[in-house]
Amino acid sequence: MPDAYILGMESSCDETAAAVVRSGEQIVSNVVFSQIATHQPYGGVVPELASREHLRAIVPVVRKALADAGQTYQSVDALAVTQGPGLAGALLVGISYAKALAFALNKPLVAVNHLEGHIHAVLLEERQKGNHEINFPLLALVVSGGHTHLYLGQQRQAGWTYRNIGHTRDDAAGEAFDKVAKLLGLGYPGGPIIDKLAAYGNPNAVNFPPSQIKHRDRRTKGEPVEAASQLRFDFSYSGIKTAVLRYVETHHMQAEIQTRRRALAQVVRPTLDDYLTHTDSQTLDLVASFQQAMVEDLVGKTLAAARASDVATLFVTGGVAANNQLRQTFEREAAMQGLPVYFPSRPLSTDNAAMIAAAAYPKFLAREFAAEDFSAEAGMALR
Amino acid sequence: MNTREFTTHSAEETIALGRSLADLLRPPKLVLLRGELGAGKTTLVKGIAEAFHAASEEDVTSPTFTLVHEYRGPEVNVFHIDLYRIDTPRELETLGLDDLLSGNSVLLIEWGDKFARFERERDVEIVLERVGENERRIRISGR
Numbered sequence: 344m345p346d347a348y349i350l351g352m353e354s355s356c357d358e359t360a361a362a363v364v365r366s367g368e369q370i371v372s373n374v375v376f377s378q379i380a381t382h383q384p385y386g387g388v389v390p391e392l393a394s395r396e397h398l399r400a401i402v403p404v405v406r407k408a409l410a411d412a413g414q415t416y417q418s419v420d421a422l423a424v425t426q427g428p429g430l431a432g433a434l435l436v437g438i439s440y441a442k443a444l445a446f447a448l449n450k451p452l453v454a455v456n457h458l459e460g461h462i463h464a465v466l467l468e469e470r471q472k473g474n475h476e477i478n479f480p481l482l483a484l485v486v487s488g489g490h491t492h493l494y495l496g497q498q499r500q501a502g503w504t505y506r507n508i509g510h511t512r513d514d515a516a517g518e519a520f521d522k523v524a525k526l527l528g529l530g531y532p533g534g535p536i537i538d539k540l541a542a543y544g545n546p547n548a549v550n551f552p553p554s555q556i557k558h559r560d561r562r563t564k565g566e567p568v569e570a571a572s573q574l575r576f577d578f579s580y581s582g583i584k585t586a587v588l589r590y591v592e593t594h595h596m597q598a599e600i601q602t603r604r605r606a607l608a609q610v611v612r613p614t615l616d617d618y619l620t621h622t623d624s625q626t627l628d629l630v631a632s633f634q635q636a637m638v639e640d641l642v643g644k645t646l647a648a649a650r651a652s653d654v655a656t657l658f659v660t661g662g663v664a665a666n667n668q669l670r671q672t673f674e675r676e677a678a679m680q681g682l683p684v685y686f687p688s689r690p691l692s693t694d695n696a697a698m699i700a701a702a703a704y705p706k707f708l709a710r711e712f713a714a715e716d717f718s719a720e721a722g723m724a725l726r
Numbered sequence: 727m728n729t730r731e732f733t734t735h736s737a738e739e740t741i742a743l744g745r746s747l748a749d750l751l752r753p754p755k756l757v758l759l760r761g762e763l764g765a766g767k768t769t770l771v772k773g774i775a776e777a778f779h780a781a782s783e784e785d786v787t788s789p790t791f792t793l794v795h796e797y798r799g800p801e802v803n804v805f806h807i808d809l810y811r812i813d814t815p816r817e818l819e820t821l822g823l824d825d826l827l828s829g830n831s832v833l834l835i836e837w838g839d840k841f842a843r844f845e846r847e848r849d850v851e852i853v854l855e856r857v858g859e860n861e862r863r864i865r866i867s868g869r
Contacts, residue, residue, distance in 0.1 A: 356792065395820045430793050432822045489791035513768050514788045522763060522790070577784065585764030585856075721796055 347420045347707060348412070351700030352405065354437035355429025355457045356489060359400035360696035361408035363419065367463070367704030368470035372411035373690070373697045376400045397436040405440075408696070416448055423703030426454040426713075427723030434719035442715075453703035454713040457694075458725045459505070461485045461660045462496060464687040464698035477685075478655035482508075484645045487661035487693075488517035488532070491578050491641075493648050494725060496658075501709040505725045508648055509576035512556065516641060517663045519580040523587050523633055527626060528604035529618065537630055538666050539615050540622060544631030551586055551636035553643075554579040576648040578640065587633055599623060634668055642672045649682055657684040665692040729867040736860050740766050741783055743864060744773015750866065751777075753802050753830050756847055758838040761854030766862050767836050770854065771806050774834065778802040789836075793821060802830050809837040 346366050353360040362373040409415060424441035427434055438454075445452035462483045469477060485492045493509035514522070517534055524533020529540070556577045591597065603621040610617050622630075641663075649657055659673055664686050677684040691697060706712075734740045751757060751774065759767045772783035780799030789795040789808040797804040805826050812818055818841060826833060838844035853865045 395816070428792070430821075431796075432820060487791075511787055512784055515791060518788060518790050526763065581764065581768065581788070588763050721794065 347704065348414060348418065349421045349423050349453070349700040349703050349707060350405070350408065350414070350419045351423040351455075351696040351698075351703060352401070352437045352441050353425045353457070353460070353694060353696040353699045354397040354401065354433050355425045355427070356433060356694060358694040359397045359404050359437075360694060360699075361401075361405040362695065362697035362700050363408055363412035363414055364467065364697050364700035364704070367467060367701045370467065370471065370697045371414070372408045373695060374404050374408045374411065375690075375693075375695050376404050397433050401436055401440050405444075416444070419450065421451045421453060421703065421707050422448075423453040423455050423699050423707075424713075425457045425460065425699055426717065427720035428457055429719075429721060431719045431721040434721070438717075438719055451707065451710075451712045453706045453711065454717055455699045455702045455706070456723055456725045457699075458485050458490065458492060458494070459503070459702045460698035461487070461490075461687075462494065462505075462658060463702035464691040464695070465658045465660050465685050467697065467701035468687055468691060469685055478683075480652070480654050481656040481658055482645070482649045482652060482654040483658040483660060484641065484664075485661045486516050486641060486659070486663040488521060488534075488663075489515050490661060491515045491517075491580070492725075493576055493645060495652055495654065501705050502711075503705060507725065508573065508652065509578065509644065511578040511580060513579055513581035514584060516578070516580055516637060517661075519584050519637065520634075520663065520666075522584050523630075526588055526591065526600075527630065528600040528607065529622075530604075530607060530613075534663060534666060536618060537634055538668065540618060540627055541631040541634040541668060543619065544624070544627030544629070546631040546635035548628035549590060549632035551583050551632065553636075553640060554582050574648075574651050576644045576651075578644060580637070580640075583633065583636060587629065590629060594625065596626065599626070634666075638666070638669050638672050641669060642676055645673075646676055646680060646682075649677075650680070654682070657682050659684060659686050660692065662693045665689045729865060732864045732866075733857070734766075734862050734864060737766070737769050740769045740862055740864070741773040741776070744770045744775075745777045747774055747866075748777035750868070751832050751850065753832050754827065755832045755849045756827070756844070757832065757834045757850045757852060758844055758848045759834055759836045759852050759854070760839060762856070765854040765856055766864075767854055768806075770852065770864070771804075771834055774832070775799075775804050775806075778804055778832065780804040794823075794826075796826075802832060803828075805831060805833045807833060807835045807838075809835065809840055812837075812840070815841065 351362050358377050360375040363371040424437050481496045483494045491511040495506045521533040606621045768788045772786040775781040775786050775797045778799040780797035795806040855863045
């Protein structure tokens with residue numbers, strides 16, 4: 344089969360991204376324009392986001408992805424774009440641009456689900472390393488600021504099918520990290536700094552009880568028992584966030600948090616030492632205990648789901664998959680079950696377009712192209 | 727202006743209260759949800775989305791990162807919006823919330839008090855307050 348170069352575009356949330364991927368197995372270029380970096384100096388200020396920023400970034404980002412790849416608009420074989428889930432206005436920027444480009448260039452356009460993209464980020468990198476031995480079925484934990492999902496994935500001929508067997512009932516795991524970091528005066532985004540600071544605290548200092556989830560019988564009348572016996576593995580992270588807030592209140596930590604917030608706001612790009620200088624041991628213990636509870640819950644539920652579904656492979660992907668303790672714990676615990684576990688590299692954990700171009704490849708082969716009138720689907724489910 | 731006050735003793739009771747609000751929140755409505763972290767705003771929205779048959783409670787999740795969650799029902803569309811990450815009027819404008827306002831929509835906005843326009847335009851305000859481990863005081867005031 345001849346090589347196929349696919350230009351992927353992604354604009355579902357904060358990042359505007361474009362990439363060229365060869366045949367779903369080699370990243371030729373990968374450009375991500377994120378607004379987070381420009382705002383970090385102001386300490387906890389939210390990133391510039393939404394459609395107008397994407398509108399400004401999309402053309403230069405695509406041009407750079409093509410230039411980095413040594414490709415042109417004419418030379419790529421197909422285009423791919425994120426259809427959803429995400430913010431409708433932001434998605435529409437990528438979709439409108441991709442549609443116009445596909446029309447003008449007379450190239451096929453593939454619509455990709457963002458969550459499928461995260462799963463294919465792992466596959467893409469494994470293939471790039473020469474690993475073509477992924478066994479099915481696989482279980483994928485997609486865990487980020489906006490999502491916490493468990494999908495069973497199957498490859499059938501060229502196409503893929505997915506089944507959701509668990510998701511968060513309230514806050515995504517990454518959101519809990521961000522909100523806890525913000526309430527402790529550690530700024531935004533919170534995941535990376537909590538990951539670093541947790542190593543300096545006692546993870547057993549504060550006990551956070553595991554979240555209790557009641558799984559309702561989702562069976563509709565007349566549905567066979569078999570369909571209903573599909574177990575669910577839902578998550579809940581609103582409670583632990585509230586528990587951290589309550590701990591801060593009952594231990595009178597507010598004054599110290601205010602001091603830290605002000606001190607860190609003075610530093611242009613705070614280093615780990617800056618954070619450590621302004622963080623007392625009580626806070627470090629709280630951070631370490633919080634992270635440990637999060638990791639134990641994510642790993643525990645995912646491995647329980649893997650056992651119940653008898654999967655052959657485990658993928659952990661999305662922004663939170665960059666967390667060190669999460670990776671180490673998954674590696675250790677999955678190995679004990681004899682289950683191979685794969686993660687994307689850090690640049691491919693967070694939102695990017697290489698994963699979109701990779702997920703588009705099987706659809707390109709199957710000639711599953713987007714209809715001319717397709718549009719953004721903000722609440723798009725993955726099936 | 728009338729105000730009603732409720733006390734719930736569990737997340738289940740908060741959801742049940744949300745389910746009973748279909749009449750009060752008959753569209754079109756712009757609703758401001760107020761309450762600190764963990765006060766139960768998303769929990770209440772679970773019930774409200776069910777009240778309009780727009781989503782089941784398990785499927786209603788926090789929109790903090792994704793900003794807007796839409797739940798489309800047979801007659802009413804419920805939009806759950808979180809402005810926690812939005813600070814400037816320009817960012818707000820790019821969300822295109824005005825496009826969501828229509829005869830059959832209910833907009834539930836968290837952290838809407840950051841912007842004066844929502845204080846002016848709101849039809850209903852719901853204030854949630856944590857008064858105990860599981861107890862929440864919920865005050866609903868209309869125009």
